[in-house]
Amino acid sequence: MQAFDYVRARSIDEAVLNLREPSTRCLAGGTNLLDLMKGDIETPVRIVDINRLPLNEIVPTADGGLRIGALVRNSDLANHRYVRERYPLLSRALLAGASPQLRNMATVGGNLLQRTRCYYFYDTAYAACNKRRPGSGCAAREGYNRIHAIFGASPQCVATNPSDMSVALLALDAFVDVRSARGSRRIPLTDFHRLPGSTPERDTNLDRDELIVGVILPPSRFGGRVDYLKVRDRASYAFALVSVATGLRVVDGRVADARVTLGGVAHKPWRAEAAERALIGRPLNNETIAAASDAAVVGAIPLRDNAFKVDLARRTVARSLRNAGAVA
């Protein structure tokens, strides 16, 4: 870790003013940022502690949705009554992540911005990591890449986004509310995280001077026909090899609306639109589920050590659809 300056923001305005300064990061729960700083992966010269900002409320919106402050802790969000009742998918995704201790610290904003768990990104002894040092190469391509991407990767980076929460937020069509000294904007979750392309150093479309103030959930369309299924190497406290968030709306025995999003497979939470298309308009039976789960993995490009993920993703989508639709 390198020495840094520490300021505690007393207001949102003060926070965004500070974020205009170069090499400045906000500190929320610190569960990711501090690890990155200890490993010299991130070396900000200034830390803006935002923990005292009034961004920890969960408020229903006029249209029946929910506004979640950026500093709401993952545990509080998962266990909030509204969330458990109206967005059980989000609650389950949150509880599938990390450990109780981490969830007690981790915030919504920090979770959205948590960085990849690519081994080579975390070990600065590897010179080659485009995400850490643009233009330096990618050690994971030729290295051990069991946990890496099967969708949307680029020659420059094959890392995955590790968040569980974001996979659920994507399925729920959430928005991210951001503020900067330049103004405010609202970014749909689909556009929040990026594919690596030739600029893997950028995980998201959030600008360096922008502060996440909250997440907006539109009214839930799926009711209880949802599922979050996370497959991992141990029963708890491990990142997803593959995770699937499913939301279904079934009208007159046919799927009227569907969201199928995947975690652990791409540089961003991955929406399986082909699977959704294979579902909509069809009765939710084993045949439809097979077609949709096959469709979910079309176009997957595995690396040397993660070929198993393709079939695992297909099976996980199928199981999640059956869970959500209560199909035996």
Place this chain on the structure above:
Amino acid sequence: MNDNNDDSFNEGTYKIIGQPIDRTDGRLKVTGAARYAAEFTLPRLCHAVLVQSTVPSARITRLDTRDAERSPGVLLVLTHLNAPALPQRGRAAVNPPAGRVMSLLQDDVVNYNGQPIAVVVADTFERATAAASRIQAMYTPQTSTLDFASAKRAPHAPATQGRAPSETSWGDFAAGVAAGEVKIDAVYTTPMEHHNPMEPHATVASWDGDQLLLYDSTQYVSGVRSTVAKTLGIPLDKVRVVSPFVGGGFGCKGSTWSHVVLAAMASRKLQRPVKLVLARPQMFGPVGGRPQTEQHIVLAARRDGTLTAMRHDVISHTSQIEDFTEPSSAPTRMLYACPNGATSQRLASLNVGTPTFQRAPGLSTGTFALEVAMDELAYALAIDPLELRLRNYADAEPQSGKPFTSKYLRDCYRDAATRFGWARRNPAPRSMQSGRYLIGWGLGTATFPAHSQPAAALATMLPDGSALVQSGTQDLGTGAYTVMTQIAAEALGLPLEKVRFELGDTSLPPAPVSGGSMTSASVGPAVLSACNALRQKVIMQAIRDERSPVKGLTPAQVTIDNGVLMSTVDPQRREELAAFLGRRGSPLVASGDAAPDAEEEKRYAAHSFGAVFAEVRIDQELGEIRVPRIVATYDVGRRLNAKTAMSQLRGGIVWGVSLALFEHSVLDRQTGRIVNSNLAEYHVPVNADIGRLEVAFIDEPDNRFTALGARGIGEIGITGVGGALCNAVYHATGRRIRDLPITLDQVV
């Protein structure tokens, strides 16, 4: 095996030994009052950080330390360019386990990735860490070997390790194979692993003139002392090593690794106390780990299941600088009654840090391979796996022909099988399903040799009627403090709370390494002997004391019970021990020692045994493997403390689950770095991975092995579990997986 069989108290009628006493140091630990090595703060203490190589094989051509030296708070940057020259370039011979080939900045050669190449010392830990990141090393790469598959094509035979030869044979293997009607011939592999005790290695080094004091997290205070003294070229009595608490060792703290000596070197140079604590990623390389193994097993048997030949050839990896052997063939040398056999151990050298002893070296990995091979044989013969083991039950060690000091493995099998419900097992693979889950039941045999070594202890009766008992042994969290207190209290006739036990200091009487599961069996008898001697001394004094109610009795007519001196013939003649000692005013001291009986060792083989039955539940579609229950019964001799013994076995089984399903240090093919060198990615089981563990014991004391009847319990728990789980996975899925760890992608 101990000859100090003192009949002054009646074995078998112990009041305190064996009881499930809570840890005597438990309160200190949960309140944070127990001080671990890194918590010893001395005046002017400064902080050292280890800098490691980032290449596997090279010469250092340039080491730019200027930035680091100019960093705030930096006091010293020690490299091969300015490190003091050590006698024999730092390779003064001390045998393992204490002495290992260390990396002490004596030259520019890099032999593995993660090798210490510099030490940065600053006034704070944070400043030392920041400065350490500013050191730039330039290398001329040398050829490196990182691929086990190619290195194993040119393996070498290790120099004999300990007492176990690297090659053995008995009977006539070829004839045995010819006599067999069914043969199994298969290769099993286990991966590289790293111990990762909760407390990382930590050392505080401090010089007072020419006297060195080390607070170190170690399994072997005497070993650290002799290694450091020899390596620095100073007399043994100039080094004192203190280690009152250890937050887990599991073998990696049985040796003295580079950082200990480097801390002493830095401290001497600075003339200030220096603290050096390894960061978690530094636990993966310079301080040992379990080597990866490839084990080739051949079994031949007659149709009735009688083994006619066994062969177990093992290749494990080692480093380029030292041979370390994972003796996985060990169980084949002793477990089954087979007239013909052969085993061998070979090494493949890689550019990695030297591997070392990790809980149940050889037996953990070896029982996996052997017990899976036995399962394969059982299926090939269509004989129940348990029945096959009973048909080949060894009443004497097959290779040596020696009888066992005591062996109740048959009882273990029977007890655990009954509790598990093994008789209800349908042997056909995939036959036991429950909804979307495949259920599998598997069996593995656990075993670990019983060891003991010479040890000494000192017992002091204080005027207040309490006793201080001391030995320079260690408590790794296993319960040694508690068990030794129990032995001392029992022998002295004192209540537990009147006995204080001290350990972990080279100024105390010497004891062996706390490894090989031998602390109880080595130190226990020494404590017993010291305390017996002390009690005799007290009684001798008492019967001569004018004012004592036992005055004039013979020693045999006097006993001490629960802190009361009394006549065995007339219980009315009694007096509080404290009253007598208070009158006397001065402490009474006795020393004791114990050593294994060489004659007995020649005549008998001493091993612990157990039977492990495991159930797995596998999601057919997703491959996730769960372990709802493990039922195991052990024959470990007398349990000295029922509670700590249970903890050792349960903890061992958990690690067995870890060996079978989780642990794997992944070596990067290009650089030889451990890819998953942190606890987020180096997986061990979490609570949710562990189902019911039902552990039972056959409580038969092994009085041929020690006066106390105890064998070790520290390591056997991890053995047999890998085999049991792997066999259960086969039973569930019909897939024979021979490579650990078994992960979900292997079973779908």
